[in-house]
Amino acid sequence: MSPVASLIAVEVAYPGRGTVLGPFDLALTEGEIVALVGSSGCGKSTALRLLAGLEQPTAGTVTRTPERGQTAVVFQAPTLMPWADARTNVALPLELAGMAKAKAHDQAQEALKAVGLEHAIGSKPAQLSGGMAMRVSLARALVTRPRLLLLDEPFAALDEITRRNLADDIHRLWDQTRPAVVFVTHNVEEAAYMAQRVVVMSANPGKIAGQTIIDAPLPRPLGFRTSEVFRNAAEDVSHDLAKAMGHVQ
Amino acid sequence: MSRTLETLAPILLVAVLLGLWEAACRLTGVPAYFLPAPSAVAAAMAQDWALLLGSAWKTLSTALLALAFASLTACSLALIISTNRLLEKAVQPLAVALQVTPVVAIAPQVVIWAGLAHPDRAIISLAVIVAFFPIFSGALTGLKSTDPDLERLFDLYGATRWQRLLRLRIPSATPFVLEGHKVAGGLAVIGAVVAEFVAGSGGSQGLAWRILESSNRLQTAKTFAAVIVLSLMGALLHAVLQASEQAILRRFRGR
Numbered sequence: 001m002s003p004v005a006s007l008i009a010v011e012v013a014y015p016g017r018g019t020v021l022g023p024f025d026l027a028l029t030e031g032e033i034v035a036l037v038g039s040s041g042c043g044k045s046t047a048l049r050l051l052a053g054l055e056q057p058t059a060g061t062v063t064r065t066p067e068r069g070q071t072a073v074v075f076q077a078p079t080l081m082p083w084a085d086a087r088t089n090v091a092l093p094l095e096l097a098g099m100a101k102a103k104a105h106d107q108a109q110e111a112l113k114a115v116g117l118e119h120a121i122g123s124k125p126a127q128l129s130g131g132m133a134m135r136v137s138l139a140r141a142l143v144t145r146p147r148l149l150l151l152d153e154p155f156a157a158l159d160e161i162t163r164r165n166l167a168d169d170i171h172r173l174w175d176q177t178r179p180a181v182v183f184v185t186h187n188v189e190e191a192a193y194m195a196q197r198v199v200v201m202s203a204n205p206g207k208i209a210g211q212t213i214i215d216a217p218l219p220r221p222l223g224f225r226t227s228e229v230f231r232n233a234a235e236d237v238s239h240d241l242a243k244a245m246g247h248v249q
Numbered sequence: 250m251s252r253t254l255e256t257l258a259p260i261l262l263v264a265v266l267l268g269l270w271e272a273a274c275r276l277t278g279v280p281a282y283f284l285p286a287p288s289a290v291a292a293a294m295a296q297d298w299a300l301l302l303g304s305a306w307k308t309l310s311t312a313l314l315a316l317a318f319a320s321l322t323a324c325s326l327a328l329i330i331s332t333n334r335l336l337e338k339a340v341q342p343l344a345v346a347l348q349v350t351p352v353v354a355i356a357p358q359v360v361i362w363a364g365l366a367h368p369d370r371a372i373i374s375l376a377v378i379v380a381f382f383p384i385f386s387g388a389l390t391g392l393k394s395t396d397p398d399l400e401r402l403f404d405l406y407g408a409t410r411w412q413r414l415l416r417l418r419i420p421s422a423t424p425f426v427l428e429g430h431k432v433a434g435g436l437a438v439i440g441a442v443v444a445e446f447v448a449g450s451g452g453s454q455g456l457a458w459r460i461l462e463s464s465n466r467l468q469t470a471k472t473f474a475a476v477i478v479l480s481l482m483g484a485l486l487h488a489v490l491q492a493s494e495q496a497i498l499r500r501f502r503g504r
Contacts, residue, residue, distance in 0.1 A: 049401075052405060053405075054401050054404055054405060068406070068407045069406060069407070071405065072405075073401070073402065073405055075398045075401075075402075077398065079396060079398040079399055079402060081399065081416075081417070081420065082501075082502055083420045083423065083501050083502065084420075085503070092402075092406070092416070093406045095416075096403070096406040096407065096408045096412055096416075097406065097407070123503065124502060124503025124504070125503075126502045126503050126504045127503050127504055
């Protein structure tokens, strides 16, 4: 299958900080979930911004087939407009693309229903819990039916139970339209649970240190977290990470 | 119990202080032009209440008009300037220079420019000048303090300049603009009073004029009465602006 987006020998350098990423290669095929794992500052968020087209590489090539509006990003914080209710927040990408307000709000309502928030349509961000706000953010990302979904440590600020519920929700929603997904995290278990392919990055500058394929169905079956496949995958990723950090030769 | 005590405490303190003041005046026999007893001030207020209220309204309406005018000009100017970095850089030093110049220093000249026959114009202009800056800098700060991730989101979805301004920057600036108005409200009263003082007897009948008039005649009780009305008015305006700021913010944020 042709890649939905790819980074080919990209390098990113910032004045005063030198090269933070690369040379780095990553190709995403249609409907694939890839996790990027690495320590803070290894360039995983930079890689994500390149894929989103929010940043240009210093060297190398970025290819992207999705058109504008077909790429969605979920940030570490819910990044909602505090003055707008959930429905207005979710309708934003549609309205920015020129859709009439009534239609955009109808679709936003559907998207909120899909993330289990039909009761919070009129709530403002301050009235939502952290997990609920993240769901609104997810609904906003999915409302445009993106072909490329980029998740930048979306669980970072959430508690364990909320994380697990949200992980399963993301799989269920992904299954409806099967966009290509990049999931950035620094949590090994989370990566092994979320993705079909886990790419471990080393830092300074960010490069690929290892890759693990997880051959198990998505969405994950019940009890997957205690299965052998999951344990082995997490162990492999852990090993790659230790190598990336220079703890293992 | 402690709650009632907390509400009563400031009232009690004022009562005690007034009592001490009254007793001191009676016991020492200090002349009334030097320090009038609270009872004399109260009597002056009771006697002149219609005049004082009229003057208070004169000053308050001047301040409110100035606030409205300052709001309009400061917000529009901040909007225009925020769209262009070079413009902002160019305006900034000028704005700071004007802001730190005491209004008393420029008042005489403004009175001359407005025409000695029109002290009202000078008074409004001076109140506008002092009320302008808190709103202007609040709006400018607010317009630039958007969440960078929200900015990225607007980039991602290809928002136009107008969409970004209307749907992101202006709403983001709202809390800052409200805060600016609260500060500007108090300053507008100060500006109006200072301007009335400088304009002097040119026909303005605001509270400052009552203060000037009575102190020139050594009617100190009347001076005190006017000052008390002035501070009550300032406190009332502040309370109203504070309450409206909170009400709007509650509506804005949903809690």
